Amino acid sequence: RTTLRWVWRLTYVSVLGAFVYIGYEIYQDRNPEPQVPRDPSKKTLVILGTGWGSVSLLKKLDTENYNVVVISPRNYFLFTPLLPSCTTGLIEHRSIMEPIRSICRSKKGPVTFYEAEASSVDVNHKIVKIRDNSDIRGVTTETEVPYDMLVVGVGAENATFGIPGVRENSCFLKEIGDAQQIRKKIMDCVETAAFKDQPEAEIDRLLHMVVVGGGPTGVEFAGELRDFFEDDIRKLIPDIADRFRVTLIEALPNVLPSFSKQLIEYTESTFKEEEITIHTKTMVKKVTDKTVEAEASKPDGTKERIVFPYGLLVWATGNTLRPLVRDMMASIPAQKDSRRGLAVNEYLVVQGARDIWAVGDCAVAGYAPTAQVASQEGTFLARLFNNMAKTAELEDRIQTLSSSLNLKPGVDSASVSREIEDTERKLQRIKDIKPFHYSHQGSLAYIGSEKAVADVSWFNGNVASGGTMTYYFWRSAYLSMVFSTRNRLLVLNDWFKSKLFGRDISRE
Ligand code: FAD
Ligand code: NAI
Structure with missing residues (x-):
């Protein structure tokens, strides 16, 4: 009887705990914290797509470090593994869609979203051309978005192999x-x-x-x-x-x-x-x-x-490849031998391009085109970009400390030197980021x-x-x-x- 009473108590506490947790999550989703103001001096990171790769990146990215712009013709994330169940109504389609606006709003730093298709990327001038292809269009339907860093996560199209009909x-x-x-x-x-x-x-x-x-x-x-x-x-x-x-x-x-x-x-x-x-x-x-x-x-x-x-x-x-990816491959000479997507190196950098990374089904990193790969790649890039931002911050700090050491009289040079050493050690640790490894x-x-x-x-x-x-x-x-x-x-x-x-x- 005592054991039964304990089992009952434990079950009660677990269920209660689960309800409290769910309630807290819902409350947080409905009442997000105020976002930090936009800082135009930060680099602009443009992310193409709202699929597995791009959204995993967004989820783990410290958005205060960049001006993040997400561009996709789809204003939601789709959980594809349960998509076959929607074809028969076992699952209603909206149950596996998550609005990108709520994902963007849940971030600490502001994220801009444009519902549009990237029609081309000028890799030399670092510009993405975007087009509104939705049913309702305003006066402006095409425009340009400049970037400092670009992540291509546009996925792939259905292959038909040119079979007639x-x-x-x-x-x-x-x-x-x-x-x-x-x-x-x-x-x-x-x-x-x-x-x-x-x-x-x-x-x-x-x-x-x-x-x-x-x-x-x-x-x-x-x-x-x-x-x-x-x-x-x-x-x-x-x-x-x-x-x-x-x-x-x-x-x-x-x-x-x-x-x-x-x-x-x-x-x-x-x-x-x-x-x-x-x-x-x-x-x-x-x-x-x-x-x-x-x-x-x-x-x-x-x-x-x-x-x-x-x-x-x-x-x-x-x-098969999306037209945007095919065009990008054609415009980058180092991609001429790649057939199945944008060839990337072990840090997911698009080979032959400056400041462009690719994730998911549009990237060729030697793995199968799956959600599992795309999401791990997105998470890796988030870590990489977070580290890059921290690196820049630490390098600035070292520079400031070094100049105070040289120029300002009366500073405690021993403690400043110690801080410089500490910062350099931190910097080294951060810089030691390992290449992407799929598990x-x-x-x-x-x-x-x-x-x-x-x-x-x-x-x-x-x-x-x-x-x-x-x-x-x-x-x-x-x-x-x-x-x-x-x-x-x-x-x-x-x-x-x-x-x-x-x-x-x-x-x-
Ligand atoms: P996607 O998730 O396809 O996202 C691409 C994004 O880019 C979309 O938001 C799209 O709107 C956007 N986009 C397209 N063109 C442009 C453009 N020109 N400009 C800007 N944005 C653009 N994988 C698994 O590991 N496990 C599974 O169980 C599984 N089940 C699946 C079930 C189905 C029915 C399907 C179709 C796939 C399944 N997959 C599964 C594979 C998985 O869904 C893909 O590998 C994954 O979606 C790839 O992620 P991605 O980010 O590269 O592309
Ligand atoms: P796929 O590429 O895995 O399979 C396509 C199949 O079509 C191949 O087996 C091919 O031989 C066959 N085929 C091609 N042309 C044909 C023709 N003319 N006539 C007859 N057969 C033909 O494609 P799929 O299933 O769409 O999956 C795409 C990716 O998404 C894969 O990487 C897959 O692993 C992943 N995925 C994973 C899922 C999971 O893990 N549960 C579910 C769905 C997709």
Whole structure:
């Protein structure tokens, strides 16, 4: 009984503590401290993008040290790992968006934000040209922003490899708008298939959802789609439920090439149970408004042409360069051999450019284009810039002390000399910043039916696991990583709501 009483007390105190903590976080978000005034004598640090790389930098940057200007066509940060869940309404899209204005306001030093796209960078004159591409435009739609230091974190675009018909007919899955479009289209296909007197072949086409690309994006989306049909559509529209099919097409011999062999096999067998058809060694060659044409390599080495009629096509074949990055690479001679993005050195400095750094998917630092890499790069740059500011401050201090030693009579030269020595030691420590080193924490992917796969780094080794327990790990890991307390509560609420009432299938 005494033990039980203690367990009860401990639980009570922990829950109370959690509530107090959440309450304090919310209070702080709603009542940010006054910011220090802008200081025009400080250097201007321009950050392009509001994605993983740029926002991680902003989060850890001492903004009092610079005049920070953030430029992005997107006035929010998007937590991409949960984006596939938005395509079916399991999570509402606003739950994984964090307004950049609140991130900027939470900083001690002021941060200016312009909702605009950087259209070009003049690396010689240190100027970024920006353009307002939003629906509502003022008199000024294009202007220039000069910089002393520039960080490029504009991410990447969807690769289509120039395959005809892809851009016109498929949905991508990179931005919030993409997820919303997919959600609408799924329900449009369902309602159109349920339309009176719809021919059988047309019902089959409309309810055939094709995903091209067996990387993590394609796999996670296929899993979410299957859950949606099993959990909700099957119950609400049983007449058509058995006609629903998901096909995943992958050019390589297996899906999830970056995961370990046993997890690839586990994913493929789980997909079999979920009746998701996988076509590996199958390369899509052409897309029309109703069909996907692909070429499959058969075991005997011959090729077979397959035509897949579809209702919804989601294209998830990875990344390509954004035009801004391509133009920058063309204007910097040292970048001429780089193909996949801005080549950077071990301090993330863009090679061949002065005072330009790059982070995330647009930078080539020898790592995979993931959120994990981008956020570690952003955090590294914040440390670098904080150190640079401190270095300048300490160098100024040493100069002032040295001149007082030489010029001012009557100063206690012994104590000043000691202070100079101390400051020099501090300076040395700060200057000794190590190059960027990526620490891989592991890879996680949801594969449907409340199962996930995880390759997690553990004491210099790797632990591979798949199944329902991994799914709970996946959920708790991402819940702990979402940007803010607000996001965390909203995502929790969405999961709870969908479990209780099912997903909202109304088409906006
Ligand atoms: P982004 O996060 O893409 O941000 C780019 C920013 O630049 C955006 O704000 C954009 O609006 C802005 N921008 C674009 N053009 C311009 C311009 N001309 N001027 C100024 N700004 C511009 N990675 C993981 O590690 N784990 C996961 O679970 C995971 N899940 C994913 C799920 C999905 C569906 C997707 C699509 C990706 C996922 N990733 C995951 C990959 C991860 O999202 C990317 O690697 C990461 O977003 C890269 O960060 P970034 O800062 O380089 O670019
Ligand atoms: P990806 O590059 O990882 O995979 C794309 C796949 O499409 C490749 O396997 C490729 O072989 C295939 N492909 C290309 N052209 C094709 C064609 N014509 N026909 C058929 N298949 C074709 O791209 P993805 O999944 O969008 O991921 C991009 C990045 O984001 C990766 O670095 C990935 O690790 C990361 N990511 C991580 C996630 C996670 O950790 N859970 C989730 C989503 C993305």
